[in-house]
Amino acid sequence: MQKYQDRNRLAELFQKEVAVYTAKHPASEIAHEGAQESLLNGVPMLWMAKWPGPFPIYVDSAKGARFQDLDGNEFTDFCLGDTGAMSGHAPDATVRAVQEQIAKGATFMLPTKDASINGEILSERFGVPKWQFTLSATDANRHLIRFARQVTGRQKIAVHDYCYHGSVDETFAVLDEQGNTVSRPNNIGKPTALSNTTISLPFNDLDAAERAFASGEVALLLIEPGLTNIGIVLPEPGYLEGLQELCRKYEVIFALDETHTLSAGIGGITKRDNLAPDAVVLGKTIGGGVPVGALGFSSELASRIASNLELESIDVGGVGGTLAGNALSMAAVRATLQEVLTEENFVKMEELAVLWQQNTQRIIDEHKLDWQVSRIGCRGEYSFRATAPLTGAEAHEAEDFELGQFLQLHAINSGILMTPFHNMILISPATTEEDVEKHRVHFQSAVEALFG
Ligand SMILES: Cc1ncc(COP(=O)(O)O)c(C=O)c1O
Incomplete structure (x- = not known):
């Protein structure tokens, strides 16, 4: 297993995404500055500080598989509260x-x-x-x-x-x-x-x-x-x-x-x-x-x-x-x-996750990357190794924090929220083919930036 080699390029690409992100989220930045006084690390729960970029997105409202932030940007949400909202937001x-x-x-x-x-x-x-x-x-x-x-x-x-x-x-x-x-x-x-x-x-x-x-x-x-x-x-x-x-x-x-x-x-x-x-x-x-x-x-x-x-x-x-x-x-x-969370909805959710997996694996194959995609029903993930891991230690070894942060921020700037842990997605009953297509476009463009 080989880590992504061109670390200078990765750092440069990340900084470019940070600039785009900062320009697109002035209201979130102000809200985050204001929160420094009363909240530890400026967030109500420590993990919320781990998102890529200098401050987290502040949510205004959400419905189904989408949410809007304070700046009026709309996102397709594949993170879904890291499963808390796998039912879709506000069903x-x-x-x-x-x-x-x-x-x-x-x-x-x-x-x-x-x-x-x-x-x-x-x-x-x-x-x-x-x-x-x-x-x-x-x-x-x-x-x-x-x-x-x-x-x-x-x-x-x-x-x-x-x-x-x-x-x-x-x-x-x-x-x-x-x-x-x-x-x-x-x-x-x-x-x-x-x-x-x-x-x-x-x-x-x-x-x-x-x-x-x-x-x-x-x-x-x-x-x-x-x-x-x-x-x-x-x-x-x-x-x-x-x-x-x-x-x-x-x-x-x-x-x-x-x-x-x-x-x-x-x-x-x-x-x-x-x-x-x-x-x-x-x-x-x-x-x-x-x-x-x-x-x-x-x-x-x-x-x-x-x-x-x-x-x-x-x-x-x-x-x-x-x-x-x-x-x-x-x-x-x-x-x-x-x-x-009905039988019928689970079937639909899995079908879209299969489509997401096929799209993602195809791009990986086209670029001959040593990456792979795994899935459990409507949960999918790509990892930076050629074969599916058999143990937690193997999965841990494949982690690349900076590479993950770049891909996540690139996704955010493309109007997509992935889980902040690994490169994971969840499909809700409200997720559509259009949402899955949005991920395909982002992933293709991020891979081309890294390897093109
Ligand atoms: C498998 C598993 N069990 C339990 C938990 C704990 O859930 P919570 O933080 O909502 O208590 C998590 C959280 O990620 C989890 O992944």
Whole structure:
């Protein structure tokens, strides 16, 4: 694998894009200057500082697959809030349900009927029958880890090398060169050495999983069924089924975090590959943009958990949150699942993602680049290596921060927002062929600037 060689040219091209960007976004620049005083790094959440260019775009409004910024520029949004808006922005059904519910009260610490309807819909889609709701996928993962430790009496969890499951302490682990589990670099204020809590596993390596489980220390295997957060890494045939079997053999709880891989279809990779996990985690898009997470359990795991709960201290046991399962987010989930994230829409979304993949791969082939395109349903990504990565470490090695920043800023100046992590796109039910064509034109022009 060879990195892009002409770094001077890359720096020059990037500076040209910065000049175009700055000229096109005076209102965003002023808004960002004004925010320096009251916000850390000038943004409400640190990651928002990572966009390419000297300041982020400030959004004015969004609908479907498009948004407008403060300067009146219109964008096709392939980032879609890094999955939070994979349903499209402000879907009509969700907006109606949210407006109705907020007028009737948003949060009570009491259930509303929507919650059980959501449980039923998710049970049918993912095959696990009992559900809980949180405010984020991060929270769902945290709760799952606690439940798993409690019911197994074991201390460690196993995750994939270079995984991401939200800001969950136990998951910020990678393998060092000797194969030891260590903290990921820049893990802010970690509470303890990661080797105390976690065993990190290379993706697509069943032997490593078996060695870890045989130690008897592992309560839970928490994985994305295809990595999406170090770029896309796809499971080899038999890998997920093999993990499932090993989990049964060593009595390790088998959990699929489908927060991102829901892009594979209505029941994520769980349904697509006919898997039978003990637990499923969801979040982001299921609320149509309203904050929510979900955690589903098999009957067996649900009864093990229930038999461990003491009613008297159920509110201080480390699982839950005052606003979790609130009426507003439950109304949003019901409308989004029933009317937006439908089977029919998933089929349409995937068709457009296939078109995007073909367009992108064709340009790569025409220029004989050592790059490739991967896809999980309506999520696609190109990476700077000739073959699809088999592990998180391989995907990590292919990263090129400056090259990625140039391509992202070039996209922005062409009226397209990609995810700020890797070169990833998401297709929503509102995305059109015209949007996909806009990406083709941008990608062709960016590749010609780099290699022409
Ligand atoms: C697989 C996966 N799980 C969980 C999360 C956490 O989601 P949130 O930040 O919305 O809690 C993410 C976020 O990117 C994710 O990719």
